[in-house]
Amino acid sequence: MTRTTETAVDRYMTLVDRAVHEPEALKELEAVFAPKATVQFGELPPVTGLADITEFYRRLSSDLADSKHVWTTTVLDEATIEVRFITAWRAADGRLGSQGGIEHVTVDAGGLITELRVLIPQSDGA
Template sequence: MTQTTETVVDRYITLVDRAVHEPEALQELESVFAPQATVQFGELPPVTGLADITEFYRRFYSDMADSKHVWTTTVLDDEGTIEVRFIAAWRTADGQLGSQGGIERVTVDADGLIRELRVLSLESDGA
């Protein structure tokens, strides 16, 4: 049986939503990602290491004026695997709206930090 609980992923998503208005919040990624973590969004090449992950998110959110995620996290096993189902909505700096939903699979290390974050599926609606 799976259980739903507050996790490092919940802190991560809250942090990236904050970063749209507070870019300096990205420095806090070190509190949720392991130093040699890997992030992969869909078919994009994986990004490894805290410095490169921070830069990836800085570029990813650089043209957004607002962003909000709604999500659920479910701990799948005792080895630190978490599934995240999310919906995100945003407004770009030039006023365009967009939304996206998907599933992420996250692996957490023994210290409770994200070791791997992979977006498995995405559904997008650019408005």
């Protein structure tokens, strides 16, 4: 049986949206990610360590004028969380975009994210 709850992932998703308008919010990533955590978006190379993860999100949010995530978090066991999400954004140049996917997240005994993998479905070109 799965259950849903407030987790580090829920705080992370909210933080990513806030960072677009409040870049200083990225300092709060240390309360969400373990120091040697790894983040991997789709086929991009993984980013490891809190400093590099913070810089990754700083670059990502600096290209946006607005961002909004909607998600469902399901705790599968003590160390594994699955997140189904959709996100919509407006780029700094005015272009609009949206995407959905699934995140597979591992957390440590303290509830901090140690690994976050974002699986983005391949477009069929339609």
